[in-house]
Each structure stands twice: as structure tokens, then as C-alpha cells.
Amino acid sequence: MLEKMLTTMCGKIRDKPEETKKRFIKGSLVLTKKNVMDVTDLGASFLDRIYDKFGKGVSLQLISSVHADPAHGSKGKKGKETYLEKWNSTFTSVVAGSDATFNVTFQWDESMGVPGAFTIRNYHRSEFYLKTVTLKDVPGHGHLVFTCNSWVYPAHRYKYDRIFFTNKAYLPNDTPEPLRPYREEELVNLRGNGSGMLQEWDRIYDYAYYNDLGTPQNKRPILGGSKEFPYPRRGKTGRTPNKEDPSTESRLSLLNLNIYVPRDERFSQLKFSDFIAWAIKSLGQVLIPEIAAVFDKTINEFDSLEDILRLYDGGIKLANNQTLDKIRKFIPFELLRELARNDGENLLKFPMPDVIKEDRSAWRSDEEFAREMLAGVDPVVIRRLQEFPPASTLDPEIYGNQTSSITREHIKKNMNEDVDEAIRNNRLFILDHHDALMPYLRRINTTRTKTYATRTLLFLQDDGTLKPLAIELSSPHPQGDTDGPKSQVVTPAEYGVESSVWQLAKAYVAVNDSGYHNLISHWLNTHAVIEPFIIATNRHLSVLHPMYNLLHPHFRDTMNINALARHVLINAGGVVELTVFPANYAMEMSSVIYKNWVFPEQALPLELIKRGMAVADSSQAHGVRLLIEDYPYAVDGLEVWSAIKDWVKEYCCFYYKSDDMVQTDTELQAWWAEIRNVGHGDLKDEKWWPQMQTLTELVDSCTIIIWVASALHAAVNFGQYPYAGYLPNRPTMSRRFMPEPGTTEYAELQSNPDVAFLKTITPLFQTLIGISLIEILSRHSSDEVYLGQRDNPEWTLDSQPREAFEALRDKLIDIEKSIRQRNNDKRLKNRFGPVKVPYMLLYPNTSDSKREPGLTGLGIPNSVSI
Known part of the structure; x- marks a missing residue:
């Protein structure tokens, strides 16, 4: 009997103290507090500090990846709730995006196995960005990392607990059973219920058409959801329909940049600060009425190519202090300071674009014009010509015969072999914007635009460079679309007015390609x-x-x-x-x-x-x-x-x-x-x-x-500014057609070709905004x-x-x-070409020590991040 009692007691002693199975796991969290200098959040920051004195500002619970909680179906067991330590006393930089590290101690039952996830509740009044959670000496595992990279808003903003999983990847069928319900619930939360206006703390990903581009006063077609105007879907914001046109979504004020995207998809605080600093200049259209007074000759025109170069060499110098004072009435000081760049008097001084750094005129050469189709900002359109004359895919019953009017006689003088031989030898290429533009050209030309649909033929020379052979300028037929296009063909010329006509023809091609x-x-x-x-x-x-x-x-x-x-x-x-x-x-x-x-x-x-x-x-x-x-x-x-x-x-x-x-x-x-x-x-x-x-x-x-x-x-x-920062190289619009012989415009083209060129391409104000x-x-x-x-x-x-x-x-x-x-x-x-700009747009730039922000012209970011 005594032996039996001792055996029972010993068994109880072994089984009793569950505390002996419990371990304390030390951990650390890296997070970014909402910028403490944010004046809209000062009250919340003050309340956070008071609340955190009670030690319960942020709570966490580990979740077992091994054992389920019978009280909650098949969900993994949760450990004891614990709290973040020393929120108030941990130093946080005032610089946007600065990280802070906090300690946390978890009480964990070894019998629950390895944690596979954790939940977190933020009882503060403002959000923080949780980067990582690292656990040290996890029983049976050791070091354990959770990569979070997510904004955690106050707990009352969610109808569920925020959950994060370890850095272990699982296919759905391989997921540990206790984690599966959490995995599935998290996806349901991210999908949302498809209704309601979404708020900044929402984490919902859903689809919408592009029905938010126009207004009832300035209508645009809804893109997406129809055969006529198909389009990829965009992210849903849930904004209310426009009262006057319920099929479209209401728009925010232009000054309100708080457009809904899931919070974790928004720019970091550091990037947003950078972006705002850069974007100040892009508000140049606000300045149009006042900057006009700065120019002493033709309003909204550059008077010479030297005028454009002054944008980079020294900016536009204001006439006097009275002009500066007048502009200050309309421009916030911060904006004026950014525009002025240096001394507060020279407006709109831009960085020198690469295309004119080494040579101010090489951009005008035929070789550079052609080279940029292979190594410029848009090297994805040029194609090999496999039939002559170039054909069209447009429906002839609607658009008539759109076959090119370029003939063998137009191009043979600039080739050292006949057309058929050049096609067989893969030497003829074409930059063809004809079919893309022709269906819209009649309507486009009713606006301020006056342009053509272009085809450009090129010949591959023995040295590997392309030589332009001819440019076709086409416009809709005056008698109607079914009569086909009205076209003219321009060929290269080096002297006289023909050379100026050729330069204009290349400009129309550049306009097409820019658009x-x-x-x-x-x-x-x-x-x-x-x-x-x-x-x-x-x-x-x-x-x-x-x-x-x-x-x-x-x-x-x-x-x-x-x-x-x-x-x-x-x-x-x-x-x-x-x-x-x-x-x-x-x-x-x-x-x-x-x-x-x-x-x-x-x-x-x-x-x-x-x-x-x-x-x-x-x-x-x-x-x-x-x-x-x-x-x-x-x-x-x-x-x-x-x-x-x-x-x-x-x-x-x-x-x-x-x-x-x-x-x-x-x-x-x-x-x-x-x-x-x-x-x-x-x-x-x-x-x-x-x-x-x-x-x-x-x-x-x-x-x-x-x-x-x-x-x-x-x-x-990333080649946009290096090549198009100098607008004459890649103008974005043309405002008048090719001058006809006998007109005043043609006479101007003969007497002052640069002025005629500048009056044709993008005007001054649009240039400033575009740059x-x-x-x-x-x-x-x-x-x-x-x-x-x-x-x-x-x-x-x-x-x-x-x-x-x-x-x-x-x-x-x-x-x-x-x-x-x-x-x-x-x-x-x-x-590198005549402009001596080496091709670096696909240079990976992987070295940490060499990467620099700004207009570097090199480096492949992971994503479409700008």
C-alpha cells in the first residue's frame, strides 16, 4: 500500500508543475511609429504616452503550429497575452521612416511546440508600422523570424485580430493544421465584403473599373467592363457615385492626395516625403497665369532654342523684385523656394538632361533619331519590315485603303541594295504608329493638336546603325474615312528648306512616339x-x-x-x-x-x-x-x-x-x-x-x-528625363501641320527654321509642366x-x-x-550614339555602396514604384 501511494505521489509530482514546462521566450520588435512630428497626430501621441504608463499599449499572443485549441475548433492554441516593453522610454527619431526596437517577453508552454504565428493588438490611438518580430531560443527550434511589413492601426479599427505568420512558406495542403483556419480567415478579411467606402485603415483589396477619370462636366468613357472600351481593373476605393452621373465614381479635390489604397500599399513615410518634395514643381500649372509675366516676348512660346537651354543653364530670371512679390501672392513660400532652386530669383532651373550634356546639337542628327528607337526611352515599338509597301491592319470597309504610300523610288537613293533584297537580308525596319493613331486622328485634330499618323522606314547599315529612309505623314481624308488617308512622304535632306522640312517630319514622328x-x-x-x-x-x-x-x-x-x-x-x-x-x-x-x-x-x-x-x-x-x-x-x-x-x-x-x-x-x-x-x-x-x-x-x-x-x-x-527632359528631342505635341509652299508659315520655315520648329512643337507652359x-x-x-x-x-x-x-x-x-x-x-x-549617352537603363545596380537616389538613369527597381 505504501509503495502504491509513493508511486502515485511521484507521478503527481512529475505531472503537477506545468510551470516547469513553461519557458520565457525573449523577443524583439522593429517598428516605425507614426511620425511624431505629424501635427495631425500630436493628440493621439500624447494619449498613447499616458495610456502606455499602465504597460498595456501593445499586446501579443503566440499561436502554436502544432496543437489546436479544442475550445476553438481546429485553430492553433494561443499562448498567454504579453505586452510590449518600454514604449515611452524607447528612443524614436523624429525623422520620417526611422525604426525603433522594442523588447517583449513571451511565456510559452513547451508542449505547444513551435509558434507559427502571432496576433497583435494596438491599444494606442495611432498606428505604427511593424517590420519584424524576432524570437530567440524558441524551444525545439531556436531563432524564429516573422517578417511583417504592415501598418497596425488601433484595435478598434478592426473586427478581427491582426495576425502575422513566420517566414516559413507552405502550399495550402502542406500548411500545419492549426494554422489553416488563420490562413483562410486572413484571406477572407483581405477580400472584404464588396461594399462600403473604404477607409485608410482598411486592408481590403477589390476591383473597380476606370470610372473615376471624368466628371459630369468633363466626361470621359468608363474604361473596363465593355467590348468597346476594355481595360485592366484598378483597385476599388468604394467612394460614392457621382450624384449627377451614378455610373461614375465621385472624385476628391485635387489637393487631397488621401486616395484609398490598402494601407500597406501606400508609400513609406520616407518616400512620401521625397515624393512631395519632387511633386511641388509638378504643380506648375497653377503658376501659369503669373509666370507668363516673366517672359518679355511671345507669351507661351520659346523664342529660340537658347531660351530652352536657359532652363538648364540658369533658369528664367525674373525681371525685378516687384515680379517676385507678385508671384509670392499666389505661390506658397515652400513652393517658390523649390522652384527657385538657388537664389530665389531664377525660376525653373532644371537638371541638365543627358541628351544635351556632351553635345547641344547631336540630338538633331539622323543617327541619333534612329538610335533612340533601339536604346532610348521607347525601344519597344520598332519592328522589322517584312512586306513592301507597309500594310495596314485597319478594316478597309471603315477606313479605306490604308496601305503606305511610300514607294521604292522614295527610298532607293539612300540604300545600297534593292528593297526586296533588303527585306530578305533583314535590313529594313519600321517605326509604325499609323494604325494606332489613325482611328482617332480626326477627333484629336479638332483639339489644339495638329498632327499626323506616321510611318518611318529605316535601313540597317553595315556598322550596325540605322539610317532613316523616309517618313510618311498621314491624316484622315477630307472626303471621309472610307477614302483612305491623305499622305505625304518626306525623305532626308541636308540643305535648304528641304532640310527644315525633314527636321519637322522627324518632330512629328517624335510626337507620335512620345504619346x-x-x-x-x-x-x-x-x-x-x-x-x-x-x-x-x-x-x-x-x-x-x-x-x-x-x-x-x-x-x-x-x-x-x-x-x-x-x-x-x-x-x-x-x-x-x-x-x-x-x-x-x-x-x-x-x-x-x-x-x-x-x-x-x-x-x-x-x-x-x-x-x-x-x-x-x-x-x-x-x-x-x-x-x-x-x-x-x-x-x-x-x-x-x-x-x-x-x-x-x-x-x-x-x-x-x-x-x-x-x-x-x-x-x-x-x-x-x-x-x-x-x-x-x-x-x-x-x-x-x-x-x-x-x-x-x-x-x-x-x-x-x-x-x-x-x-x-x-x-x-527612367530614361524619360535623360532623353525627354530636353523637349525638342522628344516633343509631346504638335500644334500646326507641315507648312505648304507659298504660305507665310513656309516662308518662316525658310527664313527662320528654328522659330518655325518651336511654333510647331510643345509650347512653353506645357513644356515646363511636362519637364x-x-x-x-x-x-x-x-x-x-x-x-x-x-x-x-x-x-x-x-x-x-x-x-x-x-x-x-x-x-x-x-x-x-x-x-x-x-x-x-x-x-x-x-x-552611346552621337549624344554620347551610354545605355544604362537595364543596368541592375545591385551594389549597396553605389546606389544613389535621384536622376541616376540606371538601376532596376523591383517594382513599378514611380
Whole structure:
């Protein structure tokens, strides 16, 4: 009996003290408090400090990834609630974006296994940005990291607890059972219920049409949701319908930049501070009535090319202090100080654009005109000519015969072989904006714009450079569209009035290309098409999903910059309509061109083949052979493309061992179905969408997404100021047609060709606004994250993907070396051209020590971030 009692007692002693199983886990949180200098938040900060004296400002609970809580179904057990330590006494810099580290101690029962998530409640009155939570000496595991990167608002703003998961990726079927309900609930929270006006603390990702561009007084078509005007979807704001036109969404005041995007998609405090500083100048249109008084000759005209150069050499000097005082009445001091730049008297002094740094006139050469089609800001339109004369795809029953009027006689004098031979030898190329513009040209030319639809033929010379052969200027026929175009062909000339006519013809081509670049190559094909992928990813791929971890860095800041664009740039009467030639028809025209957008063709090798710039070649690493060997965008781009694809393939193959795993991934399939059927729903019936049934389709699709968001955007964005910051090189609009012999305009072209040129292209005020805008858009921010970089080196617990990512970084460093070598090879004339601007737009810029913000003209950010 005694032995039995002792045995029982010993058993109870062993079982009793559960406290002996409990451990204290030390942890640290890195977060950014809302800027303490924010005057709108001083009251909340004061209350936070008082409340935190009680030690309960921020609470956290760990969640087991091993054991479920019977009282809450299959959900993982929660540990004891604990609180952040020393909120008030922890130093926080007043500088926007500065981090602070806080300690926290968790009481954790070893029997609950490894934590897989935690919940957090913010009992303060203001939000903070939670970056990471790190746990030390977790029983049975050791070091554990949670990458959060999310704004946490006061708890009363949510109907649920905020939850964060460890840096361990799981496919849905592999997720530990106790974490599955939390994973699913978080996605439901992010999808929302589809109703109500969304507030800044909301985390809801949903879709809307582009029905927020116009107003009842200044109407624009709704883009998206129709066959007539298809468009990618944008992020939903939930703003109320316009009372006068319920089909459109009400707009905010232009001075109100608080446009809803999910809070974690908004610019960081540091970037927003930078952006506001840059954007001050883009408000130049407010200054138009007053700056006009500064110019002493022709209002809204540059009187000479030297006038334009003064924008960079010294700015526009004010006449006297009375003028300055007058302007001060209309301009806030901060804005005036930014515009004045230095001494407070010289307005609008801009950085010197690269295109005129070394040579003030080389931009006018035919060689540079052609080179920029291969290495400029819009190197994605030129294509190989495969039939002569150039044909049209426009419906002849509507538009008549739109075949080009360029003849063999027009071009044979500038070629050393006949046309048929040149086509067989892959020597003829075309920059063709005819079909894109002709359906809109009659309406466009009823605005202040007076322009043409252009075709430019070029010949590939033995030294690898392109030689312009002829430019066709076409306009709608006066008798009606079915009569075809009214066209004239201009050929190169070096002397006399013919030379001035040729320079004007090149300007019309540049106007076409500037508009197409702004609306299609840049806005539509990068900004707009990526946004649905961002929305669908957050709605259907958990942060635990490996594909979320792969893609998320490439979505940073895109929804925010797109929302700002809808607010002030592409809206009715916005900067784009004011400065780019399609004017009121700009976005409508981009919608029509979107009809031809095909997702798989955004892959660089296929895109080059489609344009005839390359042919398939299995002996090449990227599968194609270029037909212009010195094509800087394509040469550098193919190397970057291959590096991205190799990285994506190795990453995906780590998590997916078979096609069956792709097919049975419920989150992945829901994600892809929504991208196709909703995000790009106007094109959902097109047969060429990948079906997402194989690992190959997954790799190809993710590679395209990353390419478009990173390298393609870099190639068409960051060269804007270097090349178009000097507007005569890339004018955005033309205001009068080619002068006819016998007119006063023709006489002016003979006597003073530069003045005639300036009266034709973008006028003064639109130039100032346009330059201000592209200076902003061409800048890298202080907190830019580049391809091959991650915010957190411990972004995943899986070692093989981390090693693959390091291999990507190594490949990008090798690409940097190759680009520098090519730029130093004087035989490759298209790498630098007459203007002596080396091609660096696809230079990865991976070295931390060399990266600088501003107008660097190099570097590939991870995302469409500006």
C-alpha cells in the first residue's frame, strides 16, 4: 500500500508543475511609429504616452503550429497575452521612416511546440508600422523570424485580430493544421465584403473599373467592363457615385492626395516625403497665369532654342523684385523656394538632361533619331519590315485603303541594295504608329493638336546603325474615312528648306512616339496591366504561400502611384491630357490598343520575335537570336530576362515537384482564375491565356510578371528625363501641320527654321509642366529596393530558395560587368550614339555602396514604384 501511494505521489509530482514546462521566450520588435512630428497626430501621441504608463499599449499572443485549441475548433492554441516593453522610454527619431526596437517577453508552454504565428493588438490611438518580430531560443527550434511589413492601426479599427505568420512558406495542403483556419480567415478579411467606402485603415483589396477619370462636366468613357472600351481593373476605393452621373465614381479635390489604397500599399513615410518634395514643381500649372509675366516676348512660346537651354543653364530670371512679390501672392513660400532652386530669383532651373550634356546639337542628327528607337526611352515599338509597301491592319470597309504610300523610288537613293533584297537580308525596319493613331486622328485634330499618323522606314547599315529612309505623314481624308488617308512622304535632306522640312517630319514622328510611349509602352503595358495581379495576389495567395513570397516584392508602391496617376495625371483635364498630343482622347485610345494585349507575348523573347527583331534559336540561352546585334535594350534585356527566369524556375521547382501539385493548389488556381476572369476580365475569353496546369506555365507566368514590373518598367521609365527632359528631342505635341509652299508659315520655315520648329512643337507652359513631371517620374527614391535585393535577408526560412536568390544576385553583378564592357566597345555605336549617352537603363545596380537616389538613369527597381 505504501509503495502504491509513493508511486502515485511521484507521478503527481512529475505531472503537477506545468510551470516547469513553461519557458520565457525573449523577443524583439522593429517598428516605425507614426511620425511624431505629424501635427495631425500630436493628440493621439500624447494619449498613447499616458495610456502606455499602465504597460498595456501593445499586446501579443503566440499561436502554436502544432496543437489546436479544442475550445476553438481546429485553430492553433494561443499562448498567454504579453505586452510590449518600454514604449515611452524607447528612443524614436523624429525623422520620417526611422525604426525603433522594442523588447517583449513571451511565456510559452513547451508542449505547444513551435509558434507559427502571432496576433497583435494596438491599444494606442495611432498606428505604427511593424517590420519584424524576432524570437530567440524558441524551444525545439531556436531563432524564429516573422517578417511583417504592415501598418497596425488601433484595435478598434478592426473586427478581427491582426495576425502575422513566420517566414516559413507552405502550399495550402502542406500548411500545419492549426494554422489553416488563420490562413483562410486572413484571406477572407483581405477580400472584404464588396461594399462600403473604404477607409485608410482598411486592408481590403477589390476591383473597380476606370470610372473615376471624368466628371459630369468633363466626361470621359468608363474604361473596363465593355467590348468597346476594355481595360485592366484598378483597385476599388468604394467612394460614392457621382450624384449627377451614378455610373461614375465621385472624385476628391485635387489637393487631397488621401486616395484609398490598402494601407500597406501606400508609400513609406520616407518616400512620401521625397515624393512631395519632387511633386511641388509638378504643380506648375497653377503658376501659369503669373509666370507668363516673366517672359518679355511671345507669351507661351520659346523664342529660340537658347531660351530652352536657359532652363538648364540658369533658369528664367525674373525681371525685378516687384515680379517676385507678385508671384509670392499666389505661390506658397515652400513652393517658390523649390522652384527657385538657388537664389530665389531664377525660376525653373532644371537638371541638365543627358541628351544635351556632351553635345547641344547631336540630338538633331539622323543617327541619333534612329538610335533612340533601339536604346532610348521607347525601344519597344520598332519592328522589322517584312512586306513592301507597309500594310495596314485597319478594316478597309471603315477606313479605306490604308496601305503606305511610300514607294521604292522614295527610298532607293539612300540604300545600297534593292528593297526586296533588303527585306530578305533583314535590313529594313519600321517605326509604325499609323494604325494606332489613325482611328482617332480626326477627333484629336479638332483639339489644339495638329498632327499626323506616321510611318518611318529605316535601313540597317553595315556598322550596325540605322539610317532613316523616309517618313510618311498621314491624316484622315477630307472626303471621309472610307477614302483612305491623305499622305505625304518626306525623305532626308541636308540643305535648304528641304532640310527644315525633314527636321519637322522627324518632330512629328517624335510626337507620335512620345504619346504612344506615355500611354501604351509605359502606362498601359506596365502600370495598368500589373495592378490586377497585385489585387488578386493579396486576395488569394496567403502570405504563407511561396508564390506570394516570390511576387510580393515586385508589387511595392504600384497601387499608390497608380492611384495618384488617376487623380492628377491621366484624369480628365489632368497633366497627360494637357501635355500629350491625344489630349481628351488619350485614355480612350489606350483602351482600344489594350484589345491587342496578350499576356504570354509580354515575355521578352516572344515579344522580340513578334516584332521581327529576333528569330527563335535554341542554341541561345534565352532561345532567340537578334537580327540587330547591337540592340542595347534587347541585348541587356535578354540577359536580365534569363537571370529572372532561372531564379523563378529554381524557386518554383523547390515547392512544386510535379504538375499535379500546381493543379491541386487551391489558392494558386483561385488566384489565376481571378486574374483572367476579373482582373483582366475583358480579355478572359482569349484562348492564349495559360491554363495554369503545369509547372512550366507557372514559371513562365511568374517570370513575365516580374519582368514587366521590374526590368520593362525600368527600361521605359527612367530614361524619360535623360532623353525627354530636353523637349525638342522628344516633343509631346504638335500644334500646326507641315507648312505648304507659298504660305507665310513656309516662308518662316525658310527664313527662320528654328522659330518655325518651336511654333510647331510643345509650347512653353506645357513644356515646363511636362519637364517637371518627368523629372519626378525619372527619379529613384531614397528607399528604393532593386532587383536582386530584399528588405529582409531572412525573408524565408527555406535555405535553398535563399541560395537561389543569391545566385540571381551574382548573375546580375555579372550582367553589370557585361553592360559596362559593351558600353566601352566603340564598335557598338548604338550603345552611346552621337549624344554620347551610354545605355544604362537595364543596368541592375545591385551594389549597396553605389546606389544613389535621384536622376541616376540606371538601376532596376523591383517594382513599378514611380
